[in-house]
Amino acid sequence: MKKSRHSIHFILLVSFFIPFLHVNAVFAQETVSEVIPGGQSIGVKLHTSGVVVVGFSPVNTDDGKVSSAEKAGVEIGDIILQVNGEKIKDMETFIDKIKGIEQENDPVQLLIKRQEHIFPLSFQPVYDSKDEAYRLGLFIRDASAGIGTLTFYDPESKSYGALGHIIMDHQTKKPIDIYNGKIVSSDITSINKGQxxxxxxxxxxxxxxxxxxxxxxxxxxxxxxxxxxxxxxxxDLRDPIPVAKANEVKEGKAKILTVVKDDKIEEYDVEIINSAPSKNPETKGMVIKITDKELLDETGGIVQGMSGSPIIQDGKLVGAVTHVFLNDPTSGYGVHVEWMLNEAGLEIETDQETEKEAS
Structure with missing residues (x-):
C-alpha cells in the first residue's frame, strides 16, 4: 500500500480526550463543494468565561473543616461570572478580587452559571486561623489545554473544523463553556498503544x-x-477535494489522514463498517475499523489525539474519527463531515446549485 507523506507541525484533539462546551457563535452560512483535508496535529487551549470551580478546599475552624462555598450550594463545574457585582474575566481578576475579601468579614455574592442557568449565591467566608485570612474554600481555574487533529480548512472563508466532538473538562467531567481560545503548533513525542x-x-x-x-x-x-x-x-496543506453528504457515505474501504511519527501526515487504510444515512445531525453517524497493519503496529488502533482525523472515501472527505471502543481499540465512531461543515457555517453545495452556476 502506498502512503502519501507530507511534513507537518501540529497536534489535534481526540474525541475521547477532553470535551468542551457549546459556545453560541453564529457563522454566516456559505456553500462549498470542496475543502482542504487536514490531518495535522494541533495544540488547543480554551479560556473559560469567568473561572471554573474544580474542587473544594475546606478551611480548618473550631468546628472542623468547612468550605463555606460548598455549604452554600456551589457545585463542581460551576462557572463564577461575578464576585460582588464585578465581572470576572480570568484567574488574575478573580485573585485580585478575592484578596480584598480575605481581609474582611463581609458576605460574598457570586454570580454563578450552571449549565444554562445563571443565578446569585451569597454566603459568609470562613476565617482560617492558620493563614489569618477569610477563605471561600474553593479550587478554581480558567483554562484547559489538550491536543487533537485538524479535519478540514476552507480557503475561501478561512474556516476550519477539528476534533469532531465537544471538549469536556477532564476534572469536572462537564462541557467547558469557553470565552475564547486558540490553536498552536505541536510535536508528537511518543505513542502509548491502545489495548x-x-x-x-x-x-x-x-x-x-x-x-x-x-x-x-x-x-x-x-x-x-x-x-x-x-x-x-x-x-503540508493538500489540494481541495470534494465533500460528501451523510447519505452518500457507504460501507467499505476508506482512508484516514493522521500523524503518528516524524510530524508527517500519512494515509492509513480503514473500513467503514456502518454509516447511518441520517438527514439530521448525528454525532456518531459512522462506525469505522482500522485495517492498516502499519497503524495497528504503531498505535494498536484509534488513540487519544486522533480525534478529528479526516476520513476519505472515493476521493471525497466524508467525516472525521471521534471515539474509540474501549473493548476494541481497533474500532470506533466517526462523525459525518456534513454536520461539521454546518457547524462552521458551511453548507454542501447541491447539484442544482452547481448546474445553476455553470449556466
Missing amino acids: NGAPGEKKARFSMDDKSLGTIQKNSEYGIFGKLKNPSYFN
Missing part, C-alpha cells in the same frame, strides 16, 4: 505561549471551529 479496556494516546509537546495559528470561536458536539490566521504555516 482492550485501556485506550492509547498520542503524547505531544507544545507551548501555549506560541504564536496563535487560529482562533477557537465555537466548541460544539461536532468539534471546535474558528478561523486560521496563517494557513501558510501548514505547509
